[in-house]
Amino acid sequence: MKKTIAVLFGGQSGEHEVSLVSAQAVIAALDPEKYQVLPVGITKDGRWLTGSGAMPALLAAADPALLPAGSAAGAHALEEQQNEVDAPTSHGDMDLPTVARILPPGVDVVFPVLHGPMGEDGTVQGLLELAGVAYVGCGVAASAVGMDKALMKAAFAAAGLPLLPWLLVRRADWQRDPEATYTAVESTLHYPVFVKPANMGSSVGVGKAKDRDGLKYAIADAARYDRRIVIEQGIPAREIEISVLGNETPEASVPGEIVPSGEWYDYHAKYIHGQSAIHIPAPIDAALADSVRALATRAFLAIDGAGLARVDFLLDKETSELWINEANTMPGFTPISMYAKMWAASGLRYPDLLDRLILLALERKGS
Numbered sequence: 001m002k003k004t005i006a007v008l009f010g011g012q013s014g015e016h017e018v019s020l021v022s023a024q025a026v027i028a029a030l031d032p033e034k035y036q037v038l039p040v041g042i043t044k045d046g047r048w049l050t051g052s053g054a055m056p057a058l059l060a061a062a063d064p065a066l067l068p069a070g071s072a073a074g075a076h077a078l079e080e081q082q083n084e085v086d087a088p089t090s091h092g093d094m095d096l097p098t099v100a101r102i103l104p105p106g107v108d109v110v111f112p113v114l115h116g117p118m119g120e121d122g123t124v125q126g127l128l129e130l131a132g133v134a135y136v137g138c139g140v141a142a143s144a145v146g147m148d149k150a151l152m153k154a155a156f157a158a159a160g161l162p163l164l165p166w167l168l169v170r171r172a173d174w175q176r177d178p179e180a181t182y183t184a185v186e187s188t189l190h191y192p193v194f195v196k197p198a199n200m201g202s203s204v205g206v207g208k209a210k211d212r213d214g215l216k217y218a219i220a221d222a223a224r225y226d227r228r229i230v231i232e233q234g235i236p237a238r239e240i241e242i243s244v245l246g247n248e249t250p251e252a253s254v255p256g257e258i259v260p261s262g263e264w265y266d267y268h269a270k271y272i273h274g275q276s277a278i279h280i281p282a283p284i285d286a287a288l289a290d291s292v293r294a295l296a297t298r299a300f301l302a303i304d305g306a307g308l309a310r311v312d313f314l315l316d317k318e319t320s321e322l323w324i325n326e327a328n329t330m331p332g333f334t335p336i337s338m339y340a341k342m343w344a345a346s347g348l349r350y351p352d353l354l355d356r357l358i359l360l361a362l363e364r365k366g367s
């Protein structure tokens with residue numbers, strides 16, 4: 001019996017286009033012998049479209065500047081896809097009970113290939129819990145904690161994981177008394193510091209401040225995106241990432257390293273210039289790689305992860321100290337994304353990775 005996999009893509013976050021690219025890769029790689037696919041697209045304004053017309057509709061409405069090269073070819077490959085369920089494309093505004101019913105009773109597993117707020121943050125996961133269906137990846141709490149840098153740090157700190165010194169600034173407090181905020185930052189940290197909206201991704205709103213003026217500017221910028229702002233000790237860092245997979249006994253891949261094209265891995269380096277170098281495995285010694293693996297699985301358990309997460313570290317170039325930066329509960333998911341590449345380098349091919357994730361989803365649901 002083939003399993004029916006509903007693949008969710010698009011969504012209302014700034015990472016809508018990234019999701020389309022990830023989802024096309026997932027749909028193309030799901031083995032047609034084992035699975036049939038129900039495409040489910042979520043438009044930027046939150047409408048749900050189902051059936052084979054969903055991906056073409058979302059691609060047509062996507063911002064071409066944000067679609068990485070190659071996705072047009074992906075769209076073409078999709079037309080030839082044989083494993084899709086032929087459901088009619090439906091449009092329209094739907095209230096929550098309708099959305100919860102959108103998934104036909106025959107769906108075995110939902111794969112929410114959604115990045116960022118309103119997709120990776122526990123909201124869609126809550127909907128899927130209400131719908132009573134198995135789904136790939138982290139549950140409500142882990143997704144929500146993984147999306148909020150302040151809550152994530154609190155969970156990591158409680159688990160004794162190595163965190164750079166940081167403080168939380170509430171926008172309302174900063175607006176009421178900016179000087180007190182600057183003084184608090186300067187008495188806890190030294191420049192440079194990194195300023196981050198608690199609830200974003202893709203380096204949006206993240207700034208590096210080298211002095212008081214830079215701090216003022218970076219806080220004002222981050223405050224455009226969130227009510228809560230994380231300010232963190234900046235270090236000269238190498239960026240080490242690792243993929244985690246599993247439920248109760250998560251496993252970690254070989255670690256990888258990203259060498260950003262700019263001074264740090266900002267939005268520009270991630271998506272515009274795209275010349276950041278990737279090294280898999282990361283050129284670090286075996287003992288350090290073991291610590292990265294051990295810390296990554298502890299981080300996964302600390303947020304009560306399930307299915308998958310990519311855990312990112314900062315390695316101080318001067319002191320060689322290793323700090324945990326963040327866990328991403330739905331990292332970029334094409335075969336050339338870090339998450340999949342680190343598994344491929346560890347001996348797990350992309351289609352097999354998808355099989356594992358689907359099994360983990362069913363296992364977690366208890367079916």
Ligand SMILES: Nc1ncnc2c1ncn2[C@@H]1O[C@H](COP(=O)(O)OP(=O)(O)O)[C@@H](O)[C@H]1O
Pocket residue numbers: 164194196200201202203204206232233234235236237239260264265266312314325326
């Ligand atoms: N404390 C820090 N010291 C040095 N570089 C940092 C620090 N925090 C973040 N960065 C740089 O900023 C980038 C984005 O920060 P990150 O916390 O990963 O935000 P996002 O969730 O948007 O990816 C990192 O990849 C790294 O290049």
Ligand SMILES: [Mg+2]
Pocket residue numbers: 203312326
């Ligand atoms: Mg990051």
